[in-house]
Structures are given as C-alpha cells and as structure tokens.
Amino acid sequence: MEGELSxxxxxxxxxxxxxxxxxxxxxxxEHNGITxxxxxxxxxxxxxxxxxxxxxxxxxxxxxxxxTEEVKSQLESAKESIIIxxxxxxxxxxxxxxxxxxxxxxxxxxILERRTQKAVAELIREELKKxxxxxxxxxxxxxxxxxxxx
Numbered sequence: 001m002e003g004e005l006s007x008x009x010x011x012x013x014x015x016x017x018x019x020x021x022x023x024x025x026x027x028x029x030e031h032n033g034i035t036x037x038x039x040x041x042x043x044x045x046x047x048x049x050x051x052x053x054x055x056x057x058x059x060x061x062x063x064x065x066x067x068t069e070e071v072k073s074q075l076e077s078a079k080e081s082i083i084i085x086x087x088x089x090x091x092x093x094x095x096x097x098x099x100x101x102x103x104x105x106x107x108x109x110x111i112l113e114r115r116t117q118k119a120v121a122e123l124i125r126e127e128l129k130k131x132x133x134x135x136x137x138x139x140x141x142x143x144x145x146x147x148x149x150x
Contacts (some may be wrong), residue, residue: 041057042054042057043057043058043059044057044058044059045059
C-alpha cells in the first residue's frame, strides 16, 4: 500500500511541477524574480500610514479641477433668450403612456367592433324568428331590438 501512495504522491508532485511550469510559460513577466508567496502591496487612499516605510505606498491626494471656464460658458449660454413663438405647444403636452398602443390597435378594434355589431344583429334575428310575432318584439328588452328587419 505504501508503494501505491508513494507512486500517487510522485505523480501529484510531478503534476504540480508541470502546472507551475505552464504558468511560468504563460506569464513569464510575473514569475521572474517574484516569489510565489509575495503579498500585494497596500494602497493608502483615504488615510496616512503612521509607519514611514508604508508612506511610500500612499496614493497622492486628488486635486480638484478648475471649472471656471466651463461655468462661464454655461452662464453665457443661459443669457441667450429662447424664441417661444416657434415652439408648438402640442409637442410639449405630455401624452398618456399607452397612446402608442391605442394607435397601433385602432384598426383591429374597428374590425372587432364591426364583428360585435354583426353578432348582436344575428342574435336579434334569431330571437325574432323564434317568436314569429312582431307584437312580442316591442316587449323585448334587448338593446337594438328596434332595428329594422330587412
């Protein structure tokens, strides 16, 4: 059993070495002169380190940019008056959120409205055929019951 373990251990060590070699070939700059256990250096952005050795890793403070020219140009452009006569108030009026859906479905709704009217008329005709008496039509409480029968 020890022979198998040692054989497996040898294979594992050989595999580790091959993987390390592949990593070195893939990234040669990173592995030259750098130990594999090297830690990244901290960057001090928001505070000043107390130890002098760490102060060289401090990121320099950011300097605010000069925005005076940009502000002046914005103020000058604000002084120019807008000609209101050329504006169309209908384009400025807010629209309902579903206006495009209603516009797109208008034709289909017209077709459905016609089909609905035909179906209602057909139901009325069937009811009239059942009753066979025009006197009963006046007592009928259906909408559109006063239609002229052709």
